[in-house]
Each structure stands twice: as structure tokens, then as C-alpha cells.
Amino acid sequence: MKYFEPNEILEPSYGNSLYWQRRLMSPTILTVGDQYREEYGKTFINTPWNGIYKDSGIRNIKSFMRMNPDKDIKDFDLWRSAHPRGRALDLKPQEHSVEKVFKDILENSKFWFKLGLRRLEAIELTTSDPNISSDGWNHLDDVETGLDDLIVITYKNAYTIEQYKEIRDKIWLMETI
Numbered sequence: 106m107k108y109f110e111p112n113e114i115l116e117p118s119y120g121n122s123l124y125w126q127r128r129l130m131s132p133t134i135l136t137v138g139d140q141y142r143e144e145y146g147k148t149f150i151n152t153p154w155n156g157i158y159k160d161s162g163i164r165n166i167k168s169f170m171r172m173n174p175d176k177d178i179k180d181f182d183l184w185r186s187a188h189p190r191g192r193a194l195d196l197k198p199q200e201h202s203v204e205k206v207f208k209d210i211l212e213n214s215k216f217w218f219k220l221g222l223r224r225l226e227a228i229e230l231t232t233s234d235p236n237i238s239s240d241g242w243n244h245l246d247d248v249e250t251g252l253d254d255l256i257v258i259t260y261k262n263a264y265t266i267e268q269y270k271e272i273r274d275k276i277w278l279m280e281t282i
């Protein structure tokens with residue numbers, strides 16, 4: 106990638122390896138990540154310099170155990186998330202709020218769709234307060250949906266942009282997630 110080192114994308118056991126980045130990551134989501142940096146400035150994914158974020162790009166079983174210390178390894182579901190498939194990035198904007206970037210991407214959805222972006226996670230799942238700058242992240246992935254525009258996803262549901270906007274006018278989605 107132009108703006109990110111491999112160890113900002115890879116689970117730490119893969120090191121800072123371009124070889125593993127190429128083997129494990131979808132080139133499309135890497136292009137999307139670079140464009141995000143181009144549009145929104147300073148951005149973090151994994152943060153190997155302080156070890157706070159280790160699982161914001163590719164995830165493996167070590168990630169699952171780290172993120173779910175109380176769960177059984179048999180519950181690791183490779184296909185439930187786009188991260189273990191190397192098709193997702195959790196991008197942490199440092200110069201804008203998560204909500205501002207989220208809205209901006211939805212406003213310019215055709216541009217991002219053309220680049221290969223397919224799904225955004227509803228920010229209800231990724232930030233505790235949309236008004237706090239640099240709180241949380243934007244989950245972007247390139248998992249095909251069969252539709253011709255971006256969609257917004259929660260754990261249980263998927264919404265077109267219009268549906269999401271309609272719901273957001275009424276409720277903060279945490280209630281339905």
C-alpha cells in the first residue's frame with residue numbers, strides 16, 4: 106500500500122511482511138484504504154508502535170482468542186466476518202470524526218463503489234459517541250452483495266443507504282442490533 110506498512114494491516118504474528126500482505130489481503134480493500142487516507146488524511150489501522158490495535162485488518166485465530174477471551178475456539182467463525190478473509194479494514198480517522206467520514210462516504214457512494222468498496226458497518230457498532238473526534242473506526246469491506254451501491258450492515262441486518270438514513274432519523278441503531 107502507498108500509505109500503510111504491512112504490519113498496520115496484518116495480525117502481529119505475520120510481522121511486517123509484504124509477502125503475507127499480498128497472500129492474505131484482497132488488493133481491492135487495500136486500494137480502498139489508500140483512497141481513504143488520500144481523502145481523510147492521517148489514519149490509523151493497526152498500531153504496531155503502541156500495540157493497542159492488532160486486529161483491524163486481517164484476523165486469525167489469535168485475533169479471535171484476543172478479542173473473545175471467554176469464548177471457545179470452536180466458536181471461531183471464519184466466514185462471519187470479512188476480516189479473516191482479508192477483505193476488511195477498520196480505519197481510524199485522526200483528523201475527522203468517524204461519523205463525518207461515514208456520511209461523506211455514503212454521500213459519494215458511487216465513487217467508492219466503483220473503487221471496489223461494498224459494505225460499511227453502521228457506526229453504532231464502531232463508535233461510542235459520533236461527536237467525539239477520532240473515537241472509534243470506520244469498518245469498510247469489499248464483500249460482494251449483488252447490489253449496485255454500497256450497503257450499511259449491522260450484526261443481523263443489512264440496509265440500503267436510503268433505508269439506513271430513514272432509520273437513523275428515528276433511532277440510534279444500537280436498539281436493533
Ligand SMILES: [Zn+2]
Binds near residue numbers: 188194226244245
Ligand atoms: Zn471491521
